[in-house]
Amino acid sequence: MNWETVGYLDTGPKLPEPRKNLLWLAVDLDGTLAEPLWTPDNPTSEIGNPIWRNVHKLDEAVIDGWKIVIHTSRPWTDYEAIEAWLNYWGITFHKIVCGKLLAAAYIDDRSVHAEDDVWAPGGLSTRSITKTVELRQKRFARSWTEMFRLASKLCGEGK
Numbered sequence: 001m002n003w004e005t006v007g008y009l010d011t012g013p014k015l016p017e018p019r020k021n022l023l024w025l026a027v028d029l030d031g032t033l034a035e036p037l038w039t040p041d042n043p044t045s046e047i048g049n050p051i052w053r054n055v056h057k058l059d060e061a062v063i064d065g066w067k068i069v070i071h072t073s074r075p076w077t078d079y080e081a082i083e084a085w086l087n088y089w090g091i092t093f094h095k096i097v098c099g100k101l102l103a104a105a106y107i108d109d110r111s112v113h114a115e116d117d118v119w120a121p122g123g124l125s126t127r128s129i130t131k132t133v134e135l136r137q138k139r140f141a142r143s144w145t146e147m148f149r150l151a152s153k154l155c156g157e158g159k
Ligand SMILES: [Mg+2]
Pocket: 028, 029, 030, 031, 032
């Protein structure tokens, strides 16, 4: 097909202007969203349990319209494990980027500390606070259902 004559190259809607406000938040994994398990004596690549107080702050930011890039110093070979972990726990993300720079600390004028009360730059809307409570209730209902299912299975196997 001759694409020049079809007219694909110079017709169609005008490209939208790039968004002026940046909507991405880069969020660390180990020690921020997941309990850190790695130590020099135990160099495991397993991912710890969620740190729920921080997952909650991520939820609030997502509900307020922020997009999440999980930015981890883990290698790309851990990508599938990270994706599976996030999906298993129902943690929202839009992309995963592995391989941070090796540094003892990240000093940045745009930084928010993981232990700050709110992760959304500029604070939260009240809509976000209400919605986050609903999301949290749903998540806990789901985990109780899952625990009941596992418990039933284990009891069944014991017979
Ligand atoms: Mg970390």
